[in-house]
Amino acid sequence: MWVGKQKKTVQGADFLYHFQLVRHNSQGNQRLVCSLAAKTSRAGSGLDNLQLERCELTTDSEIVPTIGTARFAKMEPVDLDIQFAPRWTDASGFEEVLRGGPSPHIGNHSTVYVRIPANCSLMTDACVRLLSLLNQLDHCTRRVVLSFEDGEAGTMGYLNRIRFFDHLSPSIEVLPIRPEFTPFHGKNPGLVEIERIDRITRDSCLLDRLTTAVRKACAQRKDVAELEGAAWTIFAELIDNVFSHSQTPLDGFAALQVYPKGNCLKIAVSDSGLGILETLRPSLRAGNSRLSELPGVDLIVEVFRQGLSRHGANRGCGLPGCASKAIKFGASLDLRLPTERVWLVPSEAQYRANKAYCFQNLPLIWGTHICFTLQLDNTS
Amino acid sequence: MKVMNENLRVDLRLRDHMASAEGWGRVTGRAVYSKVRDFVEAHPGALVFRVFVAGVKRVDISFASETIVEVARRYRGNKGFCFLDLVDTDMRENWEAAAQRAGQPIIAWAGSHAQILGVQPSQGSSDALTFAMEHGECRVAEYAAARPSVSVPNASNKFKQLWEQGFLLRREMAADSGGVEYVYSGIK
Numbered sequence: 001m002w003v004g005k006q007k008k009t010v011q012g013a014d015f016l017y018h019f020q021l022v023r024h025n026s027q028g029n030q031r032l033v034c035s036l037a038a039k040t041s042r043a044g045s046g047l048d049n050l051q052l053e054r055c056e057l058t059t060d061s062e063i064v065p066t067i068g069t070a071r072f073a074k075m076e077p078v079d080l081d082i083q084f085a086p087r088w089t090d091a092s093g094f095e096e097v098l099r100g101g102p103s104p105h106i107g108n109h110s111t112v113y114v115r116i117p118a119n120c121s122l123m124t125d126a127c128v129r130l131l132s133l134l135n136q137l138d139h140c141t142r143r144v145v146l147s148f149e150d151g152e153a154g155t156m157g158y159l160n161r162i163r164f165f166d167h168l169s170p171s172i173e174v175l176p177i178r179p180e181f182t183p184f185h186g187k188n189p190g191l192v193e194i195e196r197i198d199r200i201t202r203d204s205c206l207l208d209r210l211t212t213a214v215r216k217a218c219a220q221r222k223d224v225a226e227l228e229g230a231a232w233t234i235f236a237e238l239i240d241n242v243f244s245h246s247q248t249p250l251d252g253f254a255a256l257q258v259y260p261k262g263n264c265l266k267i268a269v270s271d272s273g274l275g276i277l278e279t280l281r282p283s284l285r286a287g288n289s290r291l292s293e294l295p296g297v298d299l300i301v302e303v304f305r306q307g308l309s310r311h312g313a314n315r316g317c318g319l320p321g322c323a324s325k326a327i328k329f330g331a332s333l334d335l336r337l338p339t340e341r342v343w344l345v346p347s348e349a350q351y352r353a354n355k356a357y358c359f360q361n362l363p364l365i366w367g368t369h370i371c372f373t374l375q376l377d378n379t380s
Numbered sequence: 381m382k383v384m385n386e387n388l389r390v391d392l393r394l395r396d397h398m399a400s401a402e403g404w405g406r407v408t409g410r411a412v413y414s415k416v417r418d419f420v421e422a423h424p425g426a427l428v429f430r431v432f433v434a435g436v437k438r439v440d441i442s443f444a445s446e447t448i449v450e451v452a453r454r455y456r457g458n459k460g461f462c463f464l465d466l467v468d469t470d471m472r473e474n475w476e477a478a479a480q481r482a483g484q485p486i487i488a489w490a491g492s493h494a495q496i497l498g499v500q501p502s503q504g505s506s507d508a509l510t511f512a513m514e515h516g517e518c519r520v521a522e523y524a525a526a527r528p529s530v531s532v533p534n535a536s537n538k539f540k541q542l543w544e545q546g547f548l549l550r551r552e553m554a555a556d557s558g559g560v561e562y563v564y565s566g567i568k
Contacts, residue, residue, distance in 0.1 A: 229470030236440035
């Protein structure tokens with residue numbers, strides 16, 4: 001039995017519902033808590049029984065398209081507050097903020113408030129993850145409010161310059177006021193705008209735009225060509241994976257930024273798909289591969305070390321190739337999956353399971369979110 | 381030293397088959413693969429395709445594995461593919477990674493120096509490969525005569541293995557004795 005109506009919106013002739021669901025199995029008390037975005041052309045009388053025509057059932061580990069009959073009981077919606085801290089916030093900081101409260105995807109939150117205080121600076125990896133998460137919540141028909149304490153003078157201005165708001169769903173509210181994009185080219189050579197990974201149309205100039213910042217910001221380095229080549233290959237493989245594997249219902253995002261003071265270069269790619277393990281593990285099981293039984297962190301290490309693909313042994317060379325390029329610059333790898341996060345640091349020129357930091361049971365975020373942080377202080 | 385007939389060699393300019401100077405992604409790679417395969421089929425008598433990457437700015441590993449590496453794998457044993465102007469380190473690494481994954485060796489020439497991208501020959505066969513590449517073409521008996529410690533059957537096995545793995549090409553010739561013997565040639 002599924003219970004729990006949360007929100008209804010009207011989209012043309014269709015009705016969209018978002019629910020918190022509790023499912024009881026026939027054996028007893030086992031419960032599966034999940035969220036459901038459902039679309040139907042019938043509003044349903046009192047919502048006691050509603051024939052679902054198309055819906056996506058999101059559990060902690062999978063998204064299952066399903067059709068069925070749902071029964072609903074009214075639940076009182078509550079608001080969720082996600083409050084960032086007034087400091088530099090990278091992907092780790094972003095996760096820390098999320099872990100501080102209930103999952104925004106799961107729960108009967110009708111409105112999700114995301115508050116960015118003064119003196120909070122979001123780094124590029126945190127920006128693309130936040131962008132993906134907000135668009136996901138909006139896609140689930142939740143009301144999302146993003147507020148900035150110091151307005152356009154602070155982080156909001158930075159986000160505007162990197163086109164964050166161009167990619168943010170128009171139905172997400174921005175406070176104090178949603179800014180209009182103003183071009184900022186040339187003032188910071190290390191800054192690059194967030195690029196949308198359009199699932200339908202492949203933009204052949206996308207990679208060039210992303211890696212131009214490396215050429216400009218690191219022009220004084222002797223190894224600038226190698227650095228630019230590494231960034232290009234990493235983006236090429238990661239973005240191609242979004243096209244090929246993610247089955248994302250939403251566009252993905254890619255961004256890059258050079259941090260001269262931190263001596264590092266961050267390369268981030270984020271999508272809202274199924275997550276790399278959810279697409280890989282079933283094919284490994286189908287092929288009776290022993291790798292399918294590996295814990296998530298070990299499997300991820302193997303994906304980046306030896307290369308694994310759901311399309312067979314001849315495929316899967318892209319991610320090890322990325323890792324190989326990145327490791328030349330001592331890069332750490334931060335990989336966020338729907339409920340897991342793995343942070344890898346290179347050891348003896350490769351990523352190893354014994355040098356992996358794993359975080360499990362995290363608040364649900366759809367998709368695969370990858371960030372390589374290349375160190376720029378090792379050579380000129 | 382014997383040299384393969386120049387008519388059996390064809391220059392393949394990769395850029396001519398690409399929509400842009402940057403090759404990235406499997407989908408793009410497959411489209412280029414079709415064009416390259418058509419080009420190869422249009423030269424039925426050619427044995428060696430000398431690939432030039434002039435004008436190609438970059439390729440990623442997925443693109444590399446779907447294009448020249450895949451074509452070389454498809455025609456392994458019948459036609460050979462080698463690079464003649466692969467000087468960019470970044471691009472060479474990506475071709476190397478793609479060839480390694482496919483188990484397909486591809487030779488990159490820098491003048492008279494050959495670098496094998498992808499899988500390497502076994503220790504026991506590498507001398508035979510070097511011999512064949514230095515001589516352009518050779519017969520098993522010639523190698524066995526030059527290496528007294530290697531028997532003819534052993535030498536024959538080495539060359540057959542190198543041919544099957546894609547390091548060498550071979551063609552049948554009438555032996556002086558009236559039977560058939562193979563002439564092995566390097567891919568250049």
